[in-house]
Amino acid sequence: MKLYHLVLKDILRRKKRVLYAALGIVIAAMTVVGILTIATAGQAKIYSQLEKYGANLNVVPAISNVDMRLGDLSMGALMVGENYIPEAKLPEIRQIADGEIRKALGIKDDVDIATIAPKLYVNTKVKGTSLLVVGVEPKEERKIKTWWKIQEGKYLEERDQALLGAQTAQLLKLNIGDKISFNGSDATVTGILEETGSSDDYQIFVPMQTLQTAFNKEGVVSSVDIRALCNACPVEIIADSINQNITGVRALAVKQVAETEMGMMDKMNKFMLALAGITLVIGAFGVVNTMMTSVHERIKDIGIMRAVGASRRQIIKAFIYEAVIIGIVGGIFGYLAGTLVAYGVGPLVFEGTAINYVPQYLPLSLLLAIFVAVVSTAYPAFRATTVKVSDSFRSL
Amino acid sequence: MLEVKNASKVYGEGDTKVVALNNVSLQVNKGDFIAVMGPSGSGKSTLLNVIGGLDRLSGGEVVLDGKRIDNLDENALVEIRRGKIAYVFQQYHLLSSLTAIENVFLPLLFCGANRESLDKAMGILKVVGLENRAKHKPSQLSGGEQQRVAIARAIVNNPSLILADEPTGNMDQETGAEILSLFDQLNTQGRSIIMVTHSPEVAKHAREIIFLKDGQIVDRVEQKGRI
Ligand SMILES: Nc1ncnc2c1ncn2[C@@H]1O[C@H](COP(=O)(O)OP(=O)(O)OP(=O)(O)O)[C@@H](O)[C@H]1O
Ligand SMILES: [Mg+2]
Numbered sequence: 282m283k284l285y286h287l288v289l290k291d292i293l294r295r296k297k298r299v300l301y302a303a304l305g306i307v308i309a310a311m312t313v314v315g316i317l318t319i320a321t322a323g324q325a326k327i328y329s330q331l332e333k334y335g336a337n338l339n340v341v342p343a344i345s346n347v348d349m350r351l352g353d354l355s356m357g358a359l360m361v362g363e364n365y366i367p368e369a370k371l372p373e374i375r376q377i378a379d380g381e382i383r384k385a386l387g388i389k390d391d392v393d394i395a396t397i398a399p400k401l402y403v404n405t406k407v408k409g410t411s412l413l414v415v416g417v418e419p420k421e422e423r424k425i426k427t428w429w430k431i432q433e434g435k436y437l438e439e440r441d442q443a444l445l446g447a448q449t450a451q452l453l454k455l456n457i458g459d460k461i462s463f464n465g466s467d468a469t470v471t472g473i474l475e476e477t478g479s480s481d482d483y484q485i486f487v488p489m490q491t492l493q494t495a496f497n498k499e500g501v502v503s504s505v506d507i508r509a510l511c512n513a514c515p516v517e518i519i520a521d522s523i524n525q526n527i528t529g530v531r532a533l534a535v536k537q538v539a540e541t542e543m544g545m546m547d548k549m550n551k552f553m554l555a556l557a558g559i560t561l562v563i564g565a566f567g568v569v570n571t572m573m574t575s576v577h578e579r580i581k582d583i584g585i586m587r588a589v590g591a592s593r594r595q596i597i598k599a600f601i602y603e604a605v606i607i608g609i610v611g612g613i614f615g616y617l618a619g620t621l622v623a624y625g626v627g628p629l630v631f632e633g634t635a636i637n638y639v640p641q642y643l644p645l646s647l648l649l650a651i652f653v654a655v656v657s658t659a660y661p662a663f664r665a666t667t668v669k670v671s672d673s674f675r676s677l
Numbered sequence: 678m679l680e681v682k683n684a685s686k687v688y689g690e691g692d693t694k695v696v697a698l699n700n701v702s703l704q705v706n707k708g709d710f711i712a713v714m715g716p717s718g719s720g721k722s723t724l725l726n727v728i729g730g731l732d733r734l735s736g737g738e739v740v741l742d743g744k745r746i747d748n749l750d751e752n753a754l755v756e757i758r759r760g761k762i763a764y765v766f767q768q769y770h771l772l773s774s775l776t777a778i779e780n781v782f783l784p785l786l787f788c789g790a791n792r793e794s795l796d797k798a799m800g801i802l803k804v805v806g807l808e809n810r811a812k813h814k815p816s817q818l819s820g821g822e823q824q825r826v827a828i829a830r831a832i833v834n835n836p837s838l839i840l841a842d843e844p845t846g847n848m849d850q851e852t853g854a855e856i857l858s859l860f861d862q863l864n865t866q867g868r869s870i871i872m873v874t875h876s877p878e879v880a881k882h883a884r885e886i887i888f889l890k891d892g893q894i895v896d897r898v899e900q901k902g903r904i
Contacts (some may be wrong), residue, residue, distance in 0.1 A: 282782060282790065287775070294774040585770045588731065589830060590759040590787040593751060670731040671722075674770070 284595065288602040298578070299603075302571045303611040306654055309564020310615020310646045311622060313557045318623035318639055320553035323631045327545060337516045338507035340523060342366050343531045345417060365501035366530055371399060374530075377522045378507050385515045396424040397510040399502035401492050405463045407485065408453050414463055416492030416502075425508050426481070432459055434472035440491050443468040446482040447475060461485070466495035561649065567617030569657035576600065576661040583665050584673025593666040596610045600662035604654040616643045678867060679705040679728070679838060680682045684737035684747075686723050686892070697723040700737070700894040705838065705871060711862045712880040713873045715889035721873040724889070728871065729762045730754040741838075757789045763831035767843035769823040771815040771830075776803060776820075777813040781829045787835065801829045805859060821852035828859055832868075839863065841872040845879055857882060 292299050342364035378395040384386070401416035403491045419437040423429065434457040437444050441459055445453075450473045455461065457472045468487055476482055493499045509516060516534040523532035583596055627636040665673075686698040705711055712877045713721045726732035728739055730746060739747040746757060763784075764770075771780045782790065782798040802808050805825040815823050824844060831839055841860065845853035853876070861882055864870050872883065880886050881900065888896035 282779065282786060282795070284786065287779075287786065290779070291774045292782075408708040579771075582772055585772060585786070586783070588729075588758065588764050588770070589756075589784045590755060590834065592755045592787070595787055669733070672732075674766075674768075 282551045283526045284599055285602050288599050288606070292603060292606060298575060299607060300610075302568075302575050303614070305564065305568040306607060306611025306650045307615045307618060309561055309568065309653060310612055310650045311618035312560040312564065313649060314619025314642050314646050315390050315622040315626065315647075316553055316557045316560065316617050316619075317642055318620055318636060319630055320549065320629040321639055322623070322627050322634045322636045323549065323553075324546065325637075326631050326634045327549065330439075337509050337514065337535055338378070338520055338523075339535060340366065340505040340507065340530050340531055340532045341512050343529050365401075365498070366399075366505060367505060368399070368500050368502060370527055370530065371397060371431070371502075371505065374505060374523060376505070377526060378509060378519050381519045381522055382509055385518070386676055392584050395507050396421055398422050398425045398506045398508070399489065400506070401489060401498060401501070402503045403463075403492060403498075405494050405496075407461050407463050408455075410453060412449065412483060412485065413480075414487060414492060415526055416489040417486050418489050422486070425506050428477065429481075430475040432473045432475040434470070437486065437488055438471070440467075440488055441468045442471040442488065442491075444472045444474060444486040445470055446484045446486075447473065447477075448482040449485055453573045464495045468493065483544070492556050565657060568653050569661075572604070572654070572657045573661040576658065576665050580665055580668060580673045584668070584670045587666070587673075596666050597659065600658050601655055604658035605651055608651030608654035609647060611654065612647035613643070615650055616646040619646065678707045678742055680738075680740040681724075681728060682704065682738045682740065684724070684727060685735050686720070686727055686732070687735045696892050698727065698735075701889075701892070701894055702737075703887060703894070707837070707869060708864065708867045709869045709885070710860075710883045711869075711871045712883035712886045713871065713889060714875065714877075714880055714886055715895075719837050719889040720846050720892040721889055723843050723892075724870065725764075726874060729764060729840050730757060731764075759784065760834045761836055762838045762840060763834065763836035765824070765827050765839060765841040766845045769815070769820075769827045769847040771823055771826055773815050776812050776814055777807060777818065777826045780815070780826055781833055782832060783816050784834045798829075798833060801833045802826075804832075805829045819852075820847050821855060822847070824856050825859065828856070828863075832863060836868065838869045838871070841870065843873050843875065850878075853879065877898065 298623065317538040375393065375395065375397050379391070379393060382394050383391075388394070398418060398421035400422075401639040403414050403416070404411065405414055406412075407414070417437075422437065432447065445455060449455070450470075452460075453472050455473075457470055457473070460467055461470060462468070468491060474481065489502070493501070507519070509519065523530065586596060587593075619642070623638075624636045628634055681701060681703045684698050684701045685696070688695040688697055699720075701720075701724060704710070713724060715721055723732065727734050727747070730749065737747070738745055741757070741761065748753070749757070765875045771785065775783070778795070778798055781802055782795060785794040785798060799808065799811065802811055805828055807822060807825055807829070810818060810822060810826075815826070818826065824847075828844075839860075844860070845856050848856065857879060860870055860872065864882075870883075872879070874880055884900060886896075886898040886900065887894055888898075
């Protein structure tokens, strides 16, 4: 028999009291785990919503602007000439974007990371109406415009197909299977997008090659969108690097969007952590209370043990063993209860969010629970050992 | 081996002040048996408590084997409780969550038990005649049996002095006599005993009887022809 056997025996005999003491810990750990689990799900949700902002970087041809000024009055800028980015520069752009992200995140392998979606814009007449036809790389475009939903038909798959914005389809009275022609080339309408509320609604999307061939623009694109959506993605560094190393293009970080993303995330994290912290403090008070009662109830037992030769350290150690056991029980059940609460409450907080249990919160819950239990036991236990043995016998 | 010099103990102050011990001196030799008698509230328990360091003196000294022990710190007192002085109480004071054998084992646990310790505890339990009750909890034992467990626990670390506060106070005469014969046995083995009792019958076993009243020693009786 060792000291911890003694503790275990005592705990087993006082199951109810110990469970009661553990209950405070369970509630504290439950709340913290619940809040964190919901916050994690909320973050995932916010991320997926943020993806709708699309590109993080926009690369356009470096065109010469002529400022129009009338004295001090700016009249805006006049763009000069038709400008394009040679497709040959796309691999360089990818290299820089992926390289900077790898550097920032410490990634070693060299699969493609950023999504790079080139576009060719041509203003032309279709069925007598002047509108913008956009040449895209279907796969890349889809990755950037995650919010696109097909209302009818299907997405672009091969050459000479066309995807219509919702308004375009309505205004031109076009349906799936209809043929449209621009600059003498034909394309078949294969899909119609749902309304997006953006200028996409008024455009026609065709595969890049189709548009390039139709307007003799082989090997050039109008702009490139780059998406590297992750917390630590260094969009501004990527932009600087592209500007320095590639001539003839100008890269712009979509800074504002990136900053709001980070800002929102940051505020939400701080709020959740503050909430969890406050809960923990309140929970800890409850735990201190039950632990104090539990120690006090055993003042006499402490006196007996000291009378037969227990040192203060041994008594405190015994109580700390007990606290660790209570902490482990409380931490495990707190984690389980907190996860359950998150599953129940989470979808109400972030509408329709799918909650996922977070295994990493189990060790966190255990550590917190053990810490709170030990801290709140150590002091009353220490105090109890300062009671005179003769007085402790009087206490019951 | 033990000397109490001018011990006094005062509880509280002002209106609630109680002088529990007033200038008490006594001497205990090796193998001595001293009985302490006196009316309720006369300071008997207080005397035992201050001797064993369960309570602090207000004045005077307690000297054990030539060294003052009344002014020792808690850690030094722990050493004394692990082998020099042991207690037996009227209310037994066993740990109710532990079995008889575990209660006897407890003092060994606190001073670093080894493999043989459990056998040792069992051996001591045999001495008090309770080997067949080893796995019983205190709630499953009679008063006399509980007190025998408490005595076993007191002697398992081989103390030279046993302080017993009314060890037979809760028992009928027959059971009390059994317990008393255990003390006699310990005494003949050379252990010193100070025992508080209300019973003149019990006190007859002692070499000297000390009578306390209002914290003062009012009479001492040497018993030559003790039982
Ligand atoms: N912790 C304490 N605080 C205040 N007064 C105390 C305390 N302990 C004992 N006393 C007082 O000291 C006096 C002596 O008490 P003590 O317990 O030594 O008496 P006793 O002789 O053992 O009595 P009994 O035969 O009833 O056990 C009593 O008046 C008691 O009220
Ligand atoms: Mg008494």
